[in-house]
Amino acid sequence: MISFMNDYSECAHPRIMKMLMEANCEQNAGYGEDIHSEKAREYIKEHLQNKDVDIHFIPGGTQTNLLVISSFLRPHQCVIAAATGHINVHETGAIEATGHKVIGIPVKDGKLTPDAVRQALDYHTDEHMVQPKMVYISDTTEVGTVYTKAELNALHDICRKNELLLYMDGARLASALTSRENDMELNDIAELTDVFYIGGTKNGALLGEALVICNQDLKEDFRYLMKQRGAMMAKGFVIGMQFEALFQDRLFYELGQYANQRAEKIADTLITKGYSFYMPPCSNQLFPILSKEKITQLSEKYQFIVMDEIDEDHNVIRLVTSWATTKESVEELCRDL
Amino acid sequence: MISFMNDYSECAHPRIMKMLMEANCEQNAGYGEDIHSEKAREYIKEHLQNKDVDIHFIPGGTQTNLLVISSFLRPHQCVIAAATGHINVHETGAIEATGHKVIGIPVKDGKLTPDAVRQALDYHTDEHMVQPKMVYISDTTEVGTVYTKAELNALHDICRKNELLLYMDGARLASALTSRENDMELNDIAELTDVFYIGGTKNGALLGEALVICNQDLKEDFRYLMKQRGAMMAKGFVIGMQFEALFQDRLFYELGQYANQRAEKIADTLITKGYSFYMPPCSNQLFPILSKEKITQLSEKYQFIVMDEIDEDHNVIRLVTSWATTKESVEELCRDL
Amino acid sequence: MISFMNDYSECAHPRIMKMLMEANCEQNAGYGEDIHSEKAREYIKEHLQNKDVDIHFIPGGTQTNLLVISSFLRPHQCVIAAATGHINVHETGAIEATGHKVIGIPVKDGKLTPDAVRQALDYHTDEHMVQPKMVYISDTTEVGTVYTKAELNALHDICRKNELLLYMDGARLASALTSRENDMELNDIAELTDVFYIGGTKNGALLGEALVICNQDLKEDFRYLMKQRGAMMAKGFVIGMQFEALFQDRLFYELGQYANQRAEKIADTLITKGYSFYMPPCSNQLFPILSKEKITQLSEKYQFIVMDEIDEDHNVIRLVTSWATTKESVEELCRDL
Amino acid sequence: MISFMNDYSECAHPRIMKMLMEANCEQNAGYGEDIHSEKAREYIKEHLQNKDVDIHFIPGGTQTNLLVISSFLRPHQCVIAAATGHINVHETGAIEATGHKVIGIPVKDGKLTPDAVRQALDYHTDEHMVQPKMVYISDTTEVGTVYTKAELNALHDICRKNELLLYMDGARLASALTSRENDMELNDIAELTDVFYIGGTKNGALLGEALVICNQDLKEDFRYLMKQRGAMMAKGFVIGMQFEALFQDRLFYELGQYANQRAEKIADTLITKGYSFYMPPCSNQLFPILSKEKITQLSEKYQFIVMDEIDEDHNVIRLVTSWATTKESVEELCRDL
Structure with a gap:
């Protein structure tokens, strides 16, 4: 079976593993206060062209989300997200478990808009309701779409005007920043948000x-x-080294771009063959609409997620590529489509 | 500088790294439902001689503790621990952050006793006070001591009689089970506790x-x-593979024993030289009492933690060995003592 | 100004105040373990024709809701409610503050249906999402509608089949049970729900x-x-005495019926005059649709809440009656309509 | 039986009940935004000689404590209290249930000192431990002692120097301010603390x-x-009216003084008869040491709490007086001692 299930099926990119192997027997300080974590921070700050940020390394995405949201909100404050936002549906109530409501606003393409934020603000007007204080977005979104700079700027503006914090979940930020739809650099993200994270797990790191x-x-x-939520690793350097490998050169972008290119090849084939898409393809997640017959046939050879039913005969499926998706796998899939 | 600071200064034991490298490009299922995690579970169950347990892999110790305690207690219930217990002082209120009080009972050697548990039970008598429901112990303890089977049996008994759950934090279980003070096997732990964890981070794993x-x-x-607390890793197999390496043979025990032997060598030297100890040495953590002058002198070459002052001229220090502590480092330290 | 703002504008019904005055200097046990609370429990059990329930007295509705939901759910479990449900919007995230997500399902008349429950169950399918475990309903609902026995039976059935707890918020249960739409007795509620509360604050009690x-x-x-959430009053007997007064005879029902009759008079007038309603009138809350001109005119003399805009010229308003609404006030309002 | 169990055995002082009765049928705004609450706030501000404070009315003490502490601390911060502090032992973990650790420091007379605060500060030094941010004291304390102005000043100073908030639980503030040990006015409390509460429940109010x-x-x-924790009463005016009655003249102080005088009479008798005390008597709570024989004898006629055993033959008992303790009851008890 060839898997297009997700972008976290393999351990780590060889250059990341090499970094870990080479440093394997060095003695490092614990809890993220080591030299590798420090170097990784410096490299990222160079990419950001900004020395005035704090950078912390955290094992996983759900943990990062719950940590950020619970750290920066007071008890009566809530976070606004797209209804499809990861925190709203796919984290088993992790945010609520820290005491905060998530206001999920239906949007059509996974992207939150100023109008959607305005809708939440207009509805929550007094002390009998939670107080919106943070906006959560993800780039790429949960449905594979990508924010433009104009869109992020508009969100930044409505947040500033309404004293809302803007938080970007960048689990798939590498794919976003190397998408053909993208017109932002990493430093734009840092300028337009209050806090964001750069995903390693889904872009070639072990975690x-x-x-x-x-x-x-x-x-x-x-x-x-971080310590309180169990997010401060004793061996923090294990994550630090991986981000050192990702940002000491442009490996972070290379891996994102590679994944996108594999997806693009599949998308082009799908378009050529006349398939339509649930969401326009532009990142490493594709959501084509296939006949159930075709889905059954592909399932014998490939792993992927079957999603919403479109009509009696068709479903959306999700195909995900990664730094580890081979050209051969993609070619084979293209032939079978 | 040679570090005796802790047992989490290096990445991972070569045999663990080898496992990760060999499996590096395999496609695995996410969230701990992969073949390596499954194998690791099977190996551990064989060591336990018990197929009837559930095994989950979690990134770190504080996260495991907060997850266990918050999952198994109702809101009004609390956990009893030694005052020195990790959850009581060194987790930044992680347990309280999930809503539960920790009752810390002063004990003399880091080990909780039935008497200490009884004291907590006798004090908490009605609905105006929290209800004790769980007993937390760690083996080895935070001060390097080790439970005997008789001691654990006695705790098991008082827990059963009072409907208390018994939970063992095994961050350093490898060192405990290979201590010369130990008279238990892994299956004894499983029989006498309701839930426990086997530490990887401090015994040779990356995490x-x-x-x-x-x-x-x-x-x-x-x-x-697990998912709600951010403890379910997308790449769960990264932990699974490491426990596969630790338990497919006896690597887990070998690493614990190696660390203990290094500590024993240091302890023997200290005893020979007439040093006294804050706690009797029996595991990979040593707590000798040194003159301040000697401490200053050693600090130029070695890293370790200086702890409580004993008198005007003396302090306790903590020396920790691990699977990665070299014989040469130990010999050098012994010469310098 | 005459207020139709709500049903909690006045202190307490004279027969309740009389009970408090007469018992004023008696010495009572604290924390709800007094004779009056015990009598009140006995009276309620007689009305329920069921001795096998536990009854606790709690100061307010939001506190009762957060206490019930947080007491009976495990951390990963959530509660399903109508999107209009009080817990979903009007309790400042009180439920989320205890760690639990509220799944709000849009419904057309404030009443949750088995279909709405089914929708929530079908969506939440695995461990990456919260687990539905409780259904929250209110009777009367937040928009003044009333459940029939058939409707409650249907909810009871789907709950039983899916191991969901059924909880009824009875802040306005007196109005519900004396509505002309009602076909249930108090014992039906006890048989068909797992837990419910009988509202005092909005039916003549001080609290x-x-x-x-x-x-x-x-x-x-x-x-x-109760104690942990601050819901156990030192002077629990103050609430106990009031429920003694409400249930030693049929005062509880009399007050609900009186409020409904005042509302019915207003509703009849509105119908006669050709006004339409946002929700069909059947309890002590009315939601007629008035022209903005009429609303402005009435606002000079009466207090009430102006709600959603229906069109450029019309709004819904909310008129609430209570045990304390005088016949004269109602007659005056009817003349002015 | 005559009760010396506590100071919350009776409903409310007649002048408070009179206020409620007279206002019984007035229509008031909900949620504490009514005229009576506003008047009560004005009266209290006059007593405080300070217009620049915010005053909120809350049903009970545990609820006030959990609300204050959870509102003003960030998640990683904790509160320091005397080990005997109400929040530390007698609120069923209410503070921990909101996520915060209580650091209980043993003190000899229920009063927290700068040394005790210093001890907590010195112990909690880094991010692996909770961060002390608030100091909780109660006046009178849980063992009936009273702070002097010098003592409160000293606590104020150490708090300012260490950026700690100072919070006073004034459940029995009336007794404290009218104690012969007291040298403070209400405005001193307001100047020296960041937040405090004036107890009604234990000083003549219904709640x-x-x-x-x-x-x-x-x-x-x-x-x-307030709303989120269920502490905002729909009929907030019910509490507002009672504080209006307590502070429109000096009823608040009169009731405290009356209770103290009754206690003083008992204390004088005990001293005369040669009884010793666990704590020196100075408020409405007395802690004399009696022989077990005497305790048994008194128990036939009086209700009180039997506390710690002093030796084989003696126990401490707690006797509490209130605004409602009759002179006859006190005289009878004095005769029987």
Whole structure:
């Protein structure tokens, strides 16, 4: 079976594993205060062209989300997200477990808009309702779409005007920043959000996300909060080394681009063959609509997720590529489509 | 500088790294439902001589502790621990953050006794006070001591009689089970506790702990709870593979024993030289009492933690060995003592 | 100004105040373990024709809701409610603050249906999502509608089949049980739900709600949970005495019926005059649609809430009657309509 | 039986009941935004000689404590209290249920000292431990002692120097301020603390506490937080009226003084008869040491709490007086001692 299930099926990119192997017997300080984590922070800051951010390494995405949201909101405050947002449906109530409501607003393409934010603000008007204080977005979104700079700017503006924090979940930020739809650099993200994270798990690392706190007011005591939520690894350097490998050169972008190119090849084939898409293809997640017969046939050889039924005969499926998707697998799939 | 700071200064034991390297490009199922995690579970069950337990892999110790305690207690229930217990002082209120009080009982050697448990039970008598429902112990303890089978049996008994759950934090279980003070096997732990974890981070893994749920009543829906606390890794197989390496043969025990032997060599030297100890040496953590002058002198060449002051001229220090502590480092230290 | 704002504008019904005055200098046991609370429990059990329930007195409705939901759910479990449900929008995230997600399902008349419950169940299918475990309904609903026995039976059935707890918020249960749409007795509620509360605050008491736990499995340790949430009053007898007054005869029903009759008079006038309603009138809350001109005119003399805009010229308003609404006020309003 | 069990055995002082009766049929705004609550706030501010505080009315003491502590601390911060502090032992983990650790420091007379605070600060030094951020004291304390102005000043100073908030639980503040040991006025409390509450429940009210927020930084959004914890009563005016009655003249102090005088009479008798005390008598709670024989004998006629055993033959007992303790009861008890 060839898997197009997700982008976290393999261990780590060889250059990341090499970094771990070479440093394997070095003695490092614990809890993220080691030299490798420090180097990784420096490299990321160079990519950001910004020295004035705090960077913390955290094992996983759900943990990063619950940590960020619970650290920066007071008890009566809530977070606004697209109804399809990862925190709204796919984290088993992790945010609510820390005490905060998620306001999920239906959107058509996974992207939150100023109008959607406005809708939440207009509805929550007094002390009998939760107080919106943060906006959560993900780039790429859960349905594979990508924010443009204009869109992010507009969200930034409505957040500033309404004293809302803007938080970007960048689990798939590498794919977003190397998408043909993208017109942003990493430093744009840092300028337009209060806090965001750069995903490692879904872009070639064994595990790990790099949280970037841009807003000065949010920096204080963050290591206490990490420790409390179990997000401060004893061997923090294990994540630090991986981000060192990803950002000491442009490996982070190369892996994102490679995944996107594999997806693009599949998308082009699908378009050529006349398939339609649930969402326009532009990142490493594709959502084509296939006949059930075709789906059954492909399932014998490939792994992927079958999603919503479109009509009696058709379903959306999700195909995901990664740094580890081979050209051969893609070619084979293209032939079979 | 040679570090005796802790047992989590290096990446991973070569045999663990080898396992990861060999499996590096395999496609695995996500979220701990992969073949390597399954094999690791099977190997551990064989070591336990018990097929009837549930095993879950979790990134770190604090996360395991907060997950276990918050999953198995109702809101009004609390956990009893030694005052020195990790959850009581060194997890930044992680347990309280999930809503539960920790009752810390002063004990003399890091080990909780039936008397200490009884004291907590006798004090908490009605609905105006929290209800004790779980007993937390760690083996080895935070001060390097080790439970005997008789001691664990006695705790098991008082727990059964009072409907308390018994939970063992096994962050350093490898060192405990290979200590000369130990008279238990892994299956004794499984028989005498309701739930315990086998530490990987401090015994040669990059990261990861194996949680073993022995009590049938505690098994239901545990994966939901893991996910909610951010403890379910997308690449769960990264931890699974490491426990596969630790338990497919006896590597887990070998590493614990190796660390203990290095510590024993240091302890023997200290005893020979007439040093006294804050706690009797029996595991990979040593707590000798040194003159401040000697401490200053050693600090130029070695890293370790200086702890409580004993008198004007003396302090306790903590020396920790691990699978990665070289014989040369130990010999050098012994010469310098 | 004459207020039709709500049903909690005045202190307490004279017969309740009389009870408090007469018992004023008696010495009572604290924390709800007094004779008056005991009598009140006995009276309610007689009305329920069921001795096998536990009854607790709690100061307010939001507190009762957060206490019930947080006491009976495990951390990963959630509650299903109508999108208009009080817990979903008007309790400032009180439920989420205890760690649980509220799944709000859009419904057309404030009443949750088996189909709505089914929709929530079908969507939440695995451990990456919260687990539905409780259904929350209110009777009367937040929009003044009333459940029939058939409707409650149907909810009871789907709950039983899916191991969901059924919880009824009875803040306005007196109005519901004396509505002309109602075909249930108090004992029907006790038979068909796992837990419900009988509202005092909105039916003539100074404060207080009587929580009735019908399901045996939910009874254990409830007083601990009350105390922990600040819901166990030192002077519990103050609430106990009021429920004694409400249930030693049929005062509870008389007050609900009186409020309904005042509302009915207004509704009849509105119907006669050709006004339409946002929701069909059947309880002490009316939701007529008035021209903005009429609303402005009435606002000079009456207090009420202006709700959603229907079109450019019309809004829904909410008129609420209570045990304290005078016949004169109603007649005056009817003349002015 | 005559009860010396507590100071919350009777409904309310007649002048408070009179206020409720007279206003019984007035229509009031809900949620504490009524005229009576506003008047009560004005009266209290006059007593405080300070217009620049926010005052909120809350049903009970545990609820006030959990609301204050959870509102003003970030998740990783904790509260320091005397080990005997109400929040540490007698609120069923209410504070921990909101996510915060209580650091209980043993003290000899129920009063927290700068040394005790210092001890907690010195122990909690880094991000692996909770961060002390608030100091909780109660006046009178749980063992009936009273703070002097010098003592409160000293606590104020150490709090300012260490950026700690100072919170006073004034459940029995009336007794404290009218104690012969007291040298403070209400305005001293407001100047020296960041937030405190004035107890109504234990000083003649049916229920209710008046929370006074003195620190400007703590005022924002407090009504949201009240609502979320179920502490905002629909009929907030019921508490407002009672504080109006307590503070429109000096009833608040009169009731405290009356209770103290009754206790003083008993204490004088005990001293005369040669009894010793566990704590020196100075408020409405007395802790004399009696022989077990005497305790048994008194128990036939009086209700009180038997506390710690002093030796084989003696126990401490707690005797509590209140506004409702009759002179006859006291005389009878004195005769029987």
